[in-house]
Amino acid sequence: VKTGVLNLDFLYYLTSNIIVLLMFVKFRELRTATNFIIINLAFTDIGVAGIGYPMSAASDIHGNWKFGYTGCQIYAALNIFFGMASIGLLTVVAIDRYLTICRPDIGQKMTTRSYNFLILAAWLNAVFWSIMPIVGWAGYAPDPTGATCTINWRQNDTSFISYTMAVITVNFVVPLSVMFYCYYNVSATVRRYKASNCLDSINLDWSDQMDVTKMSILMIVMFLVAWSPYSMVCLWASFGDPKAIPAPMAIIAPLFAKSSTFYNPCIYVIANKKFRRAITGVIRCQTRQQITINTQVPLTTSQQPLTQ
Template sequence: MNSMNMFSDLAELNYSFNVSDGDSFLDHWNDIPTTQTLSRAGFIVLSVILGFIMIFGFLNNFVVLILFCKFKTLRTPVNILLLNISVSDMLVCLCGTTLSFASSIRGRWFLGKRGCSWYGFINSCFGIVSLISLVVLSYDRYSTLTVYHKRGPNYRRPLLAVGGIWLYSLFWTVPPLLGWSSYGLEGAGTSCSVSWTLRTTASHSYIICLFIFCLGLPVLIMVYCYSRLLHAVKQVGKIRKNAARKREYHVLFLVLTTVVCYMLCWMPYGVVAMMATFGRPGIITPIASVVPSLLAKSSTVINPLIYILMNKQFKRCFLILIGCKRTQMENGLSSMPSKTTAIHLNRRMYSKTAPQLSIPQVSSSLPIHGFSTPITDRSNPPNVTS
């Protein structure tokens, strides 16, 4: 009886793809009970949400790119990682969300098997690029604070990191195109991703590796780096309580915001995907899988908001860009000061209190998301300013 119901459900999938691509297209869409798919009103709501994500995701990341082009002070080595995230997020909006939006309006996937494979590949590739960039960024901020580098700004390392991130993403997203698992319809049948419900050994092995190396391990690295970052800031706060106490709470707020947004956007999608893969057939309905998918797509909107609203450099440049801030500061500097105000940490005092760390200084701008770069001259440290 269960087999008959499964074949009946498969037969009802004809509305969501072009049969002209071949009957083999059916092989990758099993266990999707389309009798529980969205109603017409549900597709309208889904279209509205996807349209919002598509428009604002593109505009927000486009603003970040404009700020990079217009303000030279933002073109720091660490901000290259932010630029990489914005580029990948904007490409998701252009090449991925637009197709899902159009499919939701029509109530079905309309580009056939090849279009679905293309959509699944680019969406997965750009999504992993954004995720791994956030992980590399967390490690960079951790190492900037806790490891002293005497050298000046070096663009070689972040450029190599960006290249490595794209190669890493391709390493994990190309195999389904070559036969190790596959890309197929997901959710309400208007978007495509890895074929989570494909019951084969190859598919299961790929999904396990994907979950470990593209979600589980990155989350652990982010949590470790940011927890060490908070620990280092607390050590500084013990020495310079008046100057560093507010900074400590600000770092805590930023770290929690970044990690929570990361977890909210991607962990539900990962959990639902694993349940669909290893749970009983039909345990995840199309309606239940739509929300995690939308949360994952919403990261393209949230990421640039974090950069602009919580990054002093970006926020100041953005206010100048929209005309809410005069281009000439009252202190006589240009639109963006070339040097950030810094809190000097006395090396002797700190070595007595916390000898296990090597922190040359803590910037008044947060050492996260490209807020500042470490001071490279110990012989002439800046004065403490209010």
């Protein structure tokens, strides 16, 4: 039964994110700068689902880690890589929302190359932090259950503590501060224009813009829900006794982290009007001509098709 549940979870996580990618390929209207960032997020989800779940499920059934030292290093590094890439890309989405809604003077100057640079920076940052434990800053090892590999928090030496503090600062505190700043200003800007009844005079599709912004906020909240337990385990191991960490918490923390692959596809469909129209049309077997994705309004840079 346990194996069947794991297989169903894996198939759902993988399939849901692949559907998002297929919608992006099928509908040219979805190929905007903002959605391209979200598509990169879908790739991070597919990476976790396609690599993490099969290996951890096989080890869980086997009773301990069964892929050896090299497999442990690769598995842990890829999970850290995709996790760091996710929060980096979420930060890029927040910056895009801020520039598009609060600073259209700057947002309209953003080009496809500008967005590609920000996306590349998020991926390169993830590469750096995932490789560091392999080359000697902290390290990777099987967790207490033996089913997965992660940062070796049971060895809370100076190397581990410095790595953990650097990761939390660079990849959690700073990005989240940027996100909250961006979305606070987005909310304030919308309230200000609503109060003055000036929304109609702004060269923005506020319906779709706020649609994407709500989706972005939801992704941030669910990302925190997914990764907070893992962060607490690392902090506990850094400043307390790793042996005192309860076994249930050690087991649940990585499971919560991987659950982020479940949230994003749901948020895409529920909160993003354009994705919802596309997927609903496909489910109803409508022809390409019958499915309306765009609203007929002037487009900002972040809404324009990447092929233009």
